[in-house]
Amino acid sequence: xxxxxxxxGVALLIGxxxxxxxxxxxxxxxxxxAIKPAKVAxxxxxxxxxxxxxxxxxSKSGFISCNSCHNxxxxxxxxxKTSIGHNxxxxxxxxxxxxxxxxxxxxxxxxxxxxxxEQAGGPIANPGEMxxxxxxxxxxxxxxxxxVSEFKKVFGTDxxxxxxxxxxxxxxxxxxxxxxxxxxKWLAGDKKALNDQELAGYKLxxxxxxxxxxxxxAVGGNSFQKMGLVEPYKGNTNDGxxxxxxxxxxxxxxxxxxxxxxxxTYPYFHDxxxxxxxxxxxxxxxxxxxxxxxxxxxxxxxxFMISLTGExxxxxxxxxxxxxxxxxxxxxxxx
Amino acid sequence: xxxxxxxxGVALLIGxxxxxxxxxxxxxxxxxxAIKPAKVAxxxxxxxxxxxxxxxxxSKSGFISCNSCHNxxxxxxxxxKTSIGHNxxxxxxxxxxxxxxxxxxxxxxxxxxxxxxEQAGGPIANPGEMxxxxxxxxxxxxxxxxxVSEFKKVFGTDxxxxxxxxxxxxxxxxxxxxxxxxxxKWLAGDKKALNDQELAGYKLxxxxxxxxxxxxxAVGGNSFQKMGLVEPYKGNTNDGxxxxxxxxxxxxxxxxxxxxxxxxTYPYFHDxxxxxxxxxxxxxxxxxxxxxxxxxxxxxxxxFMISLTGExxxxxxxxxxxxxxxxxxxxxxxx
Numbered sequence: 001x002x003x004x005x006x007x008x009g010v011a012l013l014i015g016x017x018x019x020x021x022x023x024x025x026x027x028x029x030x031x032x033x034a035i036k037p038a039k040v041a042x043x044x045x046x047x048x049x050x051x052x053x054x055x056x057x058x059s060k061s062g063f064i065s066c067n068s069c070h071n072x073x074x075x076x077x078x079x080x081k082t083s084i085g086h087n088x089x090x091x092x093x094x095x096x097x098x099x100x101x102x103x104x105x106x107x108x109x110x111x112x113x114x115x116x117x118e119q120a121g122g123p124i125a126n127p128g129e130m131x132x133x134x135x136x137x138x139x140x141x142x143x144x145x146x147x148v149s150e151f152k153k154v155f156g157t158d159x160x161x162x163x164x165x166x167x168x169x170x171x172x173x174x175x176x177x178x179x180x181x182x183x184x185k186w187l188a189g190d191k192k193a194l195n196d197q198e199l200a201g202y203k204l205x206x207x208x209x210x211x212x213x214x215x216x217x218a219v220g221g222n223s224f225q226k227m228g229l230v231e232p233y234k235g236n237t238n239d240g241x242x243x244x245x246x247x248x249x250x251x252x253x254x255x256x257x258x259x260x261x262x263x264x265t266y267p268y269f270h271d272x273x274x275x276x277x278x279x280x281x282x283x284x285x286x287x288x289x290x291x292x293x294x295x296x297x298x299x300x301x302x303x304f305m306i307s308l309t310g311e312x313x314x315x316x317x318x319x320x321x322x323x324x325x326x327x328x329x330x331x332x333x334x335x
Numbered sequence: 336x337x338x339x340x341x342x343x344g345v346a347l348l349i350g351x352x353x354x355x356x357x358x359x360x361x362x363x364x365x366x367x368x369a370i371k372p373a374k375v376a377x378x379x380x381x382x383x384x385x386x387x388x389x390x391x392x393x394s395k396s397g398f399i400s401c402n403s404c405h406n407x408x409x410x411x412x413x414x415x416k417t418s419i420g421h422n423x424x425x426x427x428x429x430x431x432x433x434x435x436x437x438x439x440x441x442x443x444x445x446x447x448x449x450x451x452x453e454q455a456g457g458p459i460a461n462p463g464e465m466x467x468x469x470x471x472x473x474x475x476x477x478x479x480x481x482x483v484s485e486f487k488k489v490f491g492t493d494x495x496x497x498x499x500x501x502x503x504x505x506x507x508x509x510x511x512x513x514x515x516x517x518x519x520k521w522l523a524g525d526k527k528a529l530n531d532q533e534l535a536g537y538k539l540x541x542x543x544x545x546x547x548x549x550x551x552x553a554v555g556g557n558s559f560q561k562m563g564l565v566e567p568y569k570g571n572t573n574d575g576x577x578x579x580x581x582x583x584x585x586x587x588x589x590x591x592x593x594x595x596x597x598x599x600t601y602p603y604f605h606d607x608x609x610x611x612x613x614x615x616x617x618x619x620x621x622x623x624x625x626x627x628x629x630x631x632x633x634x635x636x637x638x639f640m641i642s643l644t645g646e647x648x649x650x651x652x653x654x655x656x657x658x659x660x661x662x663x664x665x666x667x668x669x670x
Contacts, residue, residue, distance in 0.1 A: 054408050063403070063419045073389050073655045080665055084398045088423035090668050264657050267664070276660040312654045319647045320408045322599050325611040329602070330415055333425050 031206060031215040034184040035100060035260065035310055038175045045154045049172030051147075051318045052165060058137050059130035061086055062330025066123070066169065070098035072313055075264025076176065081272030086131035093238060094272035097265045099313070100258055102174045103218040109254045109270045111224060112244045116170035121162060134162040140328055141165065146321020178261055178310030186307075194307055201304025204297055209289050219259035219308060226253050227270065230290035233283075236271035263306045277302045366541060366550040369519040370435060370595065370645055373510045380489045384507030386482075386653045387500060393472050394465035396421055397665025401458070401504065405433035407648055410599025411511065416607030421466035428573060429607035432600045434648070435593055437509045438553040444589045444605045446559060447579045451505035456497060469497040475663055476500065481656020513596055513645030521642075529642055536639025539632055544624050554594035554643060561588050562605065565625035568618075571606035598641045612637045 040046050052058065053066040069083045069091075070076050076097035078084075083091035093109055101107065107119035123129040124137055141147045142160045151160050154168065183202075185193035194202070205211055214220045224241050227233045233252065241253035254270050262268075267275045274280040281301045285293040293301065323329075375381050387393065388401040404418045404426075405411050411432035413419075418426035428444055436442065442454035458464040459472055476482045477495045486495050489503065518537075520528035529537070540546055549555040559576050562568045568587065576588035589605050597603075602610045609615035616636045620628045628636065658664075 056406070056409070056413075061419065062415055063413065068398070071391070073653055074391070075657070078391075078398065079658070080397055080667060084396065084667055088667075266658065275664055278660065314651055316649055317652045318408055322410070323414070323601065325613065329610055332415060332419055332423075 030187060031211040032183070032187070032219050033217045034187050035103075035177050035179045035181070035217050037179045038177045040171075040175055042154070042171055044150075045168050045171040046175050047172075048147075048150050048154050049168035049170065050315065051150075051320055052141075052169050053172050054318050055320055057140050057144075057323070057327075057330065058124050058132060058165075059086065060132045060136075060330065060334075061130075061332035063332055064130050066098075066120070069095040069123070069129075072098070072176070075099060075261045075312075076101075077265045079266060081267055083129070085129040086127065089128045091128060093270050094267070096255075096257060097261060098173055099176050099178050099265075100218045100221070100260050102177065103216070103258070104221040104255065105223060106255065109238075110241050110244050111255050116173045117163075117166045120166040120169040120173070134165075136328065137165065138162055140323075143324055143327040144321050145324060150321075176313050178312060181260070181308050181310035183304075183307040184310065195303075197300055197303045198307045199304075201300035201302070202307075204300055205304055208285070208291060208293075208297075210284070210301070213256045213288075214259050220256040221258040223256050224250070224253045225256050225288075227287070228252055229288045231287045233287055235269065235273040238270055240270070259305055260308050260310060261312075263309045277305060281305075365522060366546040367518070367522070367554050368552045369522050370438075370512050370514045370516070370552050372514045373512045375506075375510055377489070377506055379485075380503050380506040381510050382507075383482075383485050383489050384503035384505065385650065386485075386655055387476075387504050388507050389653050390655055392475050392479075392655075392658070392662075392665065393459050393467060394421065395467045395471075395665065395669075396465075396667035398667055399465050401433075401455075404430040404458070404464075407433070407511070410434060410596045410647075411436075412600045414601060416602055418464070420464040421462065424463045426463060428605050429602065431590075431592060432596060433508055434511050434513050434600075435553045435556070435595050437512065438551070438593070439556040439590065440558060441590065444573075445576050445579050446590050451508045452498075452501045455501040455504040455508070471663065472500065473497055475658075478659055478662040479656050480659060485656075511648050513647060516595070516643050516645035518639075518642040519645065530638075532635055532638045533642045534639075536635035536637070537642075539635055540639055543620070543626060543628075543632075543636075545619070545636070548591045548623075549594050555591040556593040558591050559585070559588045560591050560623075562622070563587055564623045566622045568622055570604065570608040573605055575605070594640055594643055596644050596647075598644045612640060616640075 056062050056065045056068075058065065064086065069078045071078055076099035078095050080095070082093055083095045085091055096109060102116060105111065107113035107116060108122070113119040113122060121134065125133050138160050141151075148158055148160070151164060152158050155164050182193045182198075205214075213223060213225050216222045227240070238254075239251055241255075242248060242250035244250075257268075262277060266277070267273065268277070268280040269283075274283055278298055281293060281298050285291045391397050391400045391403075393400065399421065404413045406413055411434035413430050415430070417428055418430045420426055431444060437451060440446065442448035442451060443457070448454040448457060456469065460468050473495050476486075483493055483495070486499060487493050490499050517528045517533075540549075548558060548560050551557045562575070573589075574586055576590075577583060577585035579585075592603075597612060601612070602608065603612070603615040604618075609618055613633055616628060616633050620626045
């Protein structure tokens, strides 16, 4: 970021038009880098994690799975402002996409989980989400012969524990990267992959400063920033990062969301209050950059962002091993 | 059924042991016939229907899809006693499996829908289930460019209507058959496909009269019968079929459920009150046949029924076309 601004400063000083500057940049100088296909270290563990990701028995009700709110048919989100939890509770925050989440600096909007493994245990035991607990989840899985044999194959032991459960879910989630977007093809040298409007949008994205925060392979996800930098945000004023750090300076700070697959991950922001990409661009311009984008600029930025939609995860719907007679049954309507 | 009973009567009259009778039966005389693989008449329509089956936008909340209660990772059911509907409403009845449902004489436990197409429209507009309505569903789909082009490809017109929606969902559901169970392999002549206990279970299944109602390719699904024939049922005394026919004689009558994949479709009965196959066998024996199966008989019957688990639907998780800026947004927490 600093480096880019310095280059920009020099460019302004010597009177170079921005256009030529952008054109002159070698691909390695771009603030965004390509998403690489997943290297699956342990396919059997990822396969087990896929089943667990789709398994509603990890919730108290037997109705909610990881995929309910991070729906892999819908960009890894639920496309709701905030999620629906156990007993139809209204969640406090928008479900971020699970796609490319392995690239995040930390997990959750406030970064309270260091990695995907730590994250995976959260919703299972959150009374407002899946409303189960780790002991019950392990007890349920341990009673299902199909799981016991699969855990044994992966971990070399019959004894299931929550660490193995969350490690498997994380191993699956690490496979959920979305390479080969049109933008990445352009980065790789296919100059026809983007049209003029998309290229103009990318140029503006960099010039206006969007890429100051939305950069790297995930086009975000790698820093925390204040929501409402120039102008205060009038939506849901969740404390954000300060709830984790205890620092007042971190109030209203959130992990910068990835813009990969942003075409699919509506609605936007931590509170889901921006229904469309156009609205999100407008709010970001005013609140973070102090700039009102024209309709034409807005359309260009949106066109560029849609070029970030990559190849979605492609796998067969998993078949879950059936419960046994001794498996504790779901309790959707109990206290 | 009548024919089988006649043969049985003759066998009893002439003193033939039942075992030799069963052994002597040619495959064509079996009360159960094999499930045939689906012939997909219109693959593009089935593919469109698959997307719709997984699309939560057909519900008011944007959270519930057909797959929520007919989960194709879990035997085409939700494995709950009764389903969870909009706003966490408790459903009045157990969700029957969608697997092999094209073989049913009619749809729903009370047979109120003649076929899968008619059935598909029900839950979308049921305030206790998906809580949307047909006009809104069509309006939503019509606003999604990816759907509009797919409907055009399938139906030759841009104009979506509920008939095309439900016809597509039904076309997908018709593909959800489960051939090649171990039992079907045995039927086809592979005598090693079943072990002695499973064969003994099948013999008992026929002798005891289970196959009087559970017969045909779906091992059920082809007639309505009274729940509590010999002894009244003490569970949920839903009116059943009489709500459709208006006939008092049809009270407590329900469509006989398929036993295909019954290993996966727990809990059992229209009210889901039997948690295990063993419990279901015990209740059926006493209430329908006036017979208390011994533990050994029960185990044999269960072993036979588990051999009815067929090949589950195998397809890639569908990717849904994203909403456009004008697509009406879900309303999970509204009135």
